[in-house]
Amino acid sequence: MFGYLTPLNDELRIREYRAYRGVYCGLCKELGRRYGQASRLLLNYDLVLIALAADGLAGVPPQLSPERCIAGPFARHPISGPTPGLALAADALLLLSWYKLRDDLEDEGALRRVVSGTACLALKSGYGEATRRRPELDALFSRCMARQAELEAAGCALPDEAAAPSAELLSGLFAACAAKDEQRPILERYGLFLGRVIYFLDAAEDFERDAAQDRYNVFLRAGVCREEMLCQARALCNMCAGEATLCYNLLPLQENRALLDNVMYLGLPQSILRIGESQKDKRRNRHERPI
Amino acid sequence: MRDPYEVLHLQPGATEEEIKAAYKALAQKYSAENYAASPLAEEADRQMAEINEAFDTLMGTLRTGAGAGASGGRDSRYAKIRRLINEGKADEALRKLQEQDESAVSGEWNFLCASAYYYKGWLGQALPYFEKASSLCPDNREYAAACSRLKNSASGNMAGNPYAGTPQGVAGCSCCDMCTALMCVDLCCGFGRGGCC
Numbered sequence: 001m002f003g004y005l006t007p008l009n010d011e012l013r014i015r016e017y018r019a020y021r022g023v024y025c026g027l028c029k030e031l032g033r034r035y036g037q038a039s040r041l042l043l044n045y046d047l048v049l050i051a052l053a054a055d056g057l058a059g060v061p062p063q064l065s066p067e068r069c070i071a072g073p074f075a076r077h078p079i080s081g082p083t084p085g086l087a088l089a090a091d092a093l094l095l096l097s098w099y100k101l102r103d104d105l106e107d108e109g110a111l112r113r114v115v116s117g118t119a120c121l122a123l124k125s126g127y128g129e130a131t132r133r134r135p136e137l138d139a140l141f142s143r144c145m146a147r148q149a150e151l152e153a154a155g156c157a158l159p160d161e162a163a164a165p166s167a168e169l170l171s172g173l174f175a176a177c178a179a180k181d182e183q184r185p186i187l188e189r190y191g192l193f194l195g196r197v198i199y200f201l202d203a204a205e206d207f208e209r210d211a212a213q214d215r216y217n218v219f220l221r222a223g224v225c226r227e228e229m230l231c232q233a234r235a236l237c238n239m240c241a242g243e244a245t246l247c248y249n250l251l252p253l254q255e256n257r258a259l260l261d262n263v264m265y266l267g268l269p270q271s272i273l274r275i276g277e278s279q280k281d282k283r284r285n286r287h288e289r290p291i
Numbered sequence: 292m293r294d295p296y297e298v299l300h301l302q303p304g305a306t307e308e309e310i311k312a313a314y315k316a317l318a319q320k321y322s323a324e325n326y327a328a329s330p331l332a333e334e335a336d337r338q339m340a341e342i343n344e345a346f347d348t349l350m351g352t353l354r355t356g357a358g359a360g361a362s363g364g365r366d367s368r369y370a371k372i373r374r375l376i377n378e379g380k381a382d383e384a385l386r387k388l389q390e391q392d393e394s395a396v397s398g399e400w401n402f403l404c405a406s407a408y409y410y411k412g413w414l415g416q417a418l419p420y421f422e423k424a425s426s427l428c429p430d431n432r433e434y435a436a437a438c439s440r441l442k443n444s445a446s447g448n449m450a451g452n453p454y455a456g457t458p459q460g461v462a463g464c465s466c467c468d469m470c471t472a473l474m475c476v477d478l479c480c481g482f483g484r485g486g487c488c
Contacts, residue, residue, distance in 0.1 A: 160413035239414040242444020
């Protein structure tokens, strides 16, 4: 998906860094347990936030224990065992990846299509399984993806409108993190704004590539130059992040608060600060790998 | 200009009959006839002018639903739209607002439009309407608060930020003053000990 909702590692305490890394690795293992080894290739950082939020609200701390990992088989390091939050994150990740691959199958060039097609075949049974486990999320994702495609086909030139399906998607996904019903409205609005931030960051990052390849990009449709686009997108992201923070502050987190504080107040602003940078620039500018 | 409701001793949202009755009573009180040849004639005249102005503003608001000067100028139609937004029917509220475009004159129209967009999370759309509302009614605190909060976050501020005050979101030594203070204390102690020994 995106990789914008990550902590600023430099500012983490070592135990927080260990916990984050443990949950990240735990999500990878959870994917393997639930959907087979191939699905572990889908792993990304954004869904770690879902696991942290869901377990944080339910009061489940990361179940860290020293384990080996396929990526570093010689040393053991702390990895989180299964938690309800990780289960939700793994299911959501599989569903999201499925829809992303299906989307690529329609839009991308020939080579990407072959890769996506193969991946889709490999994921098919996992997708069925995930749908059975979370039918409401599957319905939501499918609806949002269809709506996004409609807006793109119609050439929507209004950033606020174009971001609506992403907002709805994350709104529903975060609502699924609720430990109690009364938390749902807060999480829905929290996800609504995070979804918008992610959409704007993504569109800003793809701006030049989309221009070169003549693909849909809402800021291109709005007819602004790159500088103007960055300025607009940054203001939009800042406003949405500000609103998301107001929602975040209302969440009764019992665990993971320090980590989530870092993501909200340092990691997210950092992503907004680097708006428009390509993945390559980001890697160059980062002093260290995310994990 | 004072709030026209206040001038006429009325509650915001008063009906046309109430406004007329209040105006009539006050106009009789400050009528020029009562102050003819009085040293207070000028003051009475000034108050009469204020009452006239307030009456005109409120009646204008009632007739058109507008009235840039009327900070509390909410007729029943706007109250209904407000209710729609509170119930979460932002799209319906927007449709109703667009049916009767009063963007140029009414602070409340702009504020409600902004609120509906805000409810939907369309902050880019909401901000200019909030700005217009508070420029039309600079005295309205509700409009001003909403506008400045959004502008504030647009510039990157976050409410309740535990890392606030650190440059560009990166926590540096925010306790520099404290460090300096401790160094001073340390120096003093060192000298003190030196003196003792």
